[in-house]
Amino acid sequence: MKKVLSVVLVLVMALSMALALTACGGGEDSITIAVPNDTTNEARALLLLEAQGIIKLKEDAGITATIADIVENPLNIKFNEVEAAQLPNILQDMDYAVINSNYAIEAGINPMEKALAMEGSSSAYSNILTVKEGNEATEATKALKAALESQQVADFITEKYEGAVVSTVDAPGTGYDESVDYASLAGTTIKVAASPAPHAEILALAKDILAAKDITLEVVEFTDYVQPNNVVESGELDANYFQHLPYLDDFNAQNGTHLVSVSAVHVEPMGIYGGKQATLDALAVK
Numbered sequence: 001m002k003k004v005l006s007v008v009l010v011l012v013m014a015l016s017m018a019l020a021l022t023a024c025g026g027g028e029d030s031i032t033i034a035v036p037n038d039t040t041n042e043a044r045a046l047l048l049l050e051a052q053g054i055i056k057l058k059e060d061a062g063i064t065a066t067i068a069d070i071v072e073n074p075l076n077i078k079f080n081e082v083e084a085a086q087l088p089n090i091l092q093d094m095d096y097a098v099i100n101s102n103y104a105i106e107a108g109i110n111p112m113e114k115a116l117a118m119e120g121s122s123s124a125y126s127n128i129l130t131v132k133e134g135n136e137a138t139e140a141t142k143a144l145k146a147a148l149e150s151q152q153v154a155d156f157i158t159e160k161y162e163g164a165v166v167s168t169v170d171a172p173g174t175g176y177d178e179s180v181d182y183a184s185l186a187g188t189t190i191k192v193a194a195s196p197a198p199h200a201e202i203l204a205l206a207k208d209i210l211a212a213k214d215i216t217l218e219v220v221e222f223t224d225y226v227q228p229n230n231v232v233e234s235g236e237l238d239a240n241y242f243q244h245l246p247y248l249d250d251f252n253a254q255n256g257t258h259l260v261s262v263s264a265v266h267v268e269p270m271g272i273y274g275g276k277q278a279t280l281d282a283l284a285v286k
Contacts, residue, residue: 030078031282034090034097037081038225039064040246044270045098046070048119052272054283063124063246074285085223094275095282101164101268102242105197111164115271116280125244126168126264127199132232133258140190140238142177143215145263147206148241150175156205157198157266165198166267175209186214193228193240196221202266203241225251233257241265 035045043065049055056072057065067079082090087099088107101111111118129148131141147153151172157165176182190210194200200219207217220237222228228240229251243251245261252259272280 030076031095031277032078032080034080034082034087034094035067036084036087036098036100038084038247039066039250040244041084041100041270042066042081044119044125048098048117048270048272051119052117052280052283053285064250075283077283084225091273091275095277096275097273098270099273100270102195102198104271104273105161105164106195109273111269111271112162114273116274118269118271121166121168121267121269123168123264123267125246126267127242127244128248128261129239129241129263129265130229130232130243130248130259130261131239132235133260135238136260136262139180139185140188140215141262142180143182143185143210143213144190144192144206144217144239146173146177146180147175147209147217148202148263148265149173150205150209152209153202153205153265157202160201161198164268166269168264168267175206176213182213182215189216189218190239191218191220191237193220193222193231193237193242195223195228195242198266198268199241229255229257229259232259 036042040063043063046055046057046065046067050057054075055070055077058069058071061069067081080094084100085103087097088103088109091097104111129145135141149169149172152175154167154169154172157167192203194203200221203217203219207219210217225243225247228242231237232240248259248261251257
């Protein structure tokens with residue numbers, strides 16, 4: 001009797017493990033797709049996959065969707081939730097990964113050549129210049145905002161990134177704000193947190209614009225999504241430039257921070273990249 005019970009127990013455990021793997025898209029032969037593990041970017045990745053007809057999400061999932069909101073997964077895909085910055089590093093071990101353009105560019109991956117599919121250039125995900133609440137109208141903030149919203153920066157984005165990064169400034173200006181007393185800012189330093197690419201590269205143009213008014217722009221590079229907001233909240237740095245508004249809103253809600261957007265500068269369309277797969281053929285739903 002004990003032997004029979006042991007066999008039954010083993011079978012039940014095996015069945016449970018099999019069901020668990022099926023529920024999360026598991027199985028050794030499953031296609032693997034890595035997606036960002038932060039709330040809003042994971043949703044973007046899943047919405048892009050849904051737009052390609054690969055999965056289906058709950059109707060009300062929206063920009064906070066996670067893999068728990070997948071209601072149809074006909075290919076039994078296994079999803080790996082990974083820190084966004086690490087996605088290019090593990091791409092070779094995945095069948096596919098959905099990667100933010102900035103991290104693709106940093107890793108030497110040209111989105112316009114390597115992305116197998118890309119989301120549209122939605123201004124809802126424009127990368128923003130962010131400051132702590134109360135600093136929106138300081139002379140330094142207005143000067144930095146004007147520099148980033150300049151025609152020089154817009155032209156640089158178009159020429160440098162060829163569609164992998166798209167300017168979202170409606171009417172680029174001269175780089176200077178007529179309401180700012182630049183003479184009073186001469187000799188001062190504005191400290192900005194940014195990811196290395198494309199943000200720090202774009203800020204290099206703003207740096208030149210401000211230097212003409214004897215204002216120093218110090219760019220401090222970060223490779224994660226958390227510290228740039230923390231250092232602006234603490235007052236260690238004056239501003240940051242790396243995120244979109246949905247992410248900022250979620251960050252404020254989760255962390256009790258008081259950060260606000262003062263300018264929407266550019267958008268980085270998210271793309272599906274092949275690791276073990278060279279095309280999207282393996283994702284074709286039959």
